[in-house]
Amino acid sequence: MCKVKAIVGLGNPGPKYAETRHNAGFWFVDEVARQQGVQFRPEAKFHGEAARVSIDGNDVWLLKPSTFMNCSGKSVQALARFYRIPPEAILVAHDELDLPVGTVRLKRGGGHGGHNGLKDIIKALGSREFGRLRIGIDHPGDRNQVVDYVLKAPGKLARQLIDDAIYEATRYLPEIVSGDWERAMNHLHAFKAGN
Secondary structure, eight states: OOOOOEEEEOOOOSTTTTTSGGGHHHHHHHHHHHHHTOOOEEEGGGTEEEEEEEETTEEEEEEEEOSOGGGHHHHHHHHHHHTTOOGGGEEEEEEETTSOTTOEEEEESOOOTTOHHHHHHHHHHTOSOSEEEEEEOOOOSSGGGHHHHHTSOOOHHHHHHHHHHHHHHHHTHHHHHHTOHHHHHHHHTTOOTTO
8 A cells, every 4th residue: 555645635615614514524634734733825836725744754745625626636636746646645535425423434446426526536637546534424315405415514413523533533644644554444444433
């Protein structure tokens, strides 16, 4: 498993969307930046905000696209091209309707599962081989309600469970970044916040 060189958090820019479920990926990279004591800075050439961190001696870029979710690939491609980062060395953190609140899963490759951010990244990179950190937000139960649901803020308890799952995932970042996914997966896939 190759080392992770970039962690991309998916979300929509601006205060209107800051607390919405679709921004769970932003919440993850914000927590990583907070723990590392770094600030995101606007980077016009990457169409987003970026920060550089060192995780267990590995240099990693954190990226928050400011292109809006459906055009996330433009930002990811710009960073990847500039630093010559292959898709396999990118981890994308995103909200996941198919997982319960309070859970987080690691996955390498695969489809987009209807997630517009992932769809655009696959198209821009010409590859599905990037890693995904899937942050559970629950499903509203009816696919016609999905758009409305992801663009609303979770309730207080649900947000706490999501934050707890995000924090748990950050504890395994050294393993994830160094490519030791098995250990991280074994733990995270058995974890459920609130239990």
